Amino acid sequence: CSCPLPSGDTALSRLVRRLLSARRSLDLCLFSFSCPDLARTVQFLHRRGVRVRLVTDAQYMELYGSQIGRLRHAGIQVRHDQHSGYMHHKFAIVDQRVLITGSLNWTTQAIQSNRENVLVVEDAEYVKAYLDEFERIWEEYNPANYNFFP
């Protein structure tokens, strides 16, 4: 399958390049995910054998343009909250080593029209705090723990 790197040196292409550096794992904790370029990138990594896990928000994953269905269809593991509050994180962790976080939702609107920031951090102390949060959420949103009869 072909490489999904967008052309040019843009903030988006730099983000995609960071993601494409993944060799073993990609942990995604994303409030909203509608950007097709980023969905293609995640699918590409999944097909290449990288272990992708994705946590998202139950309300926003059903919005128009959401890529969550497509990623699930591609066989990527997705979990979501069961609360009225938002799962509002927007971070990615590459190979349990590089943290990508900030204000940016992975939406076309955010990338094309908003004023946003994305921080790339390799400091182990920071990365660990976000990894721990990811693992906590991943367990908490395990469908085996859902309450259908509250």
Place this chain on the structure above:
Amino acid sequence: CSCPLPSGDTALSRLVRRLLSARRSLDLCLFSFSCPDLARTVQFLHRRGVRVRLVTDAQYMELYGSQIGRLRHAGIQVRHDQHSGYMHHKFAIVDQRVLITGSLNWTTQAIQSNRENVLVVEDAEYVKAYLDEFERIWEEYNPANYNFFP
């Protein structure tokens, strides 16, 4: 005037404590600001002589519960965008030295109900990138540059 520190050791009280450490300046770049505790903190710093500058989003500053009017009324300098895209940053810089950034909008909903992250960074290289962005936005949103007749 009395100290606005919320009681207990919560994420909110830790955030307020960081803000209260400001001695000279507080630069705020906030998509949405409706949390009364945080507004009280900012007002307290302003009255204590800290130079407060606040950049916000034109659409969200008019939402129900917004604290922007109250802060302007208190004499705090506020600037906002003039675009259809969002000014979606959510960061604060204390004394040009400590960066506080993350997914957290300064809203009651975010603090009480959402899953959020806040990162406190003192690494000069990171702080400078956000300071530069703040100064760029502060100039760009200078009302003297508004176009009323496009």
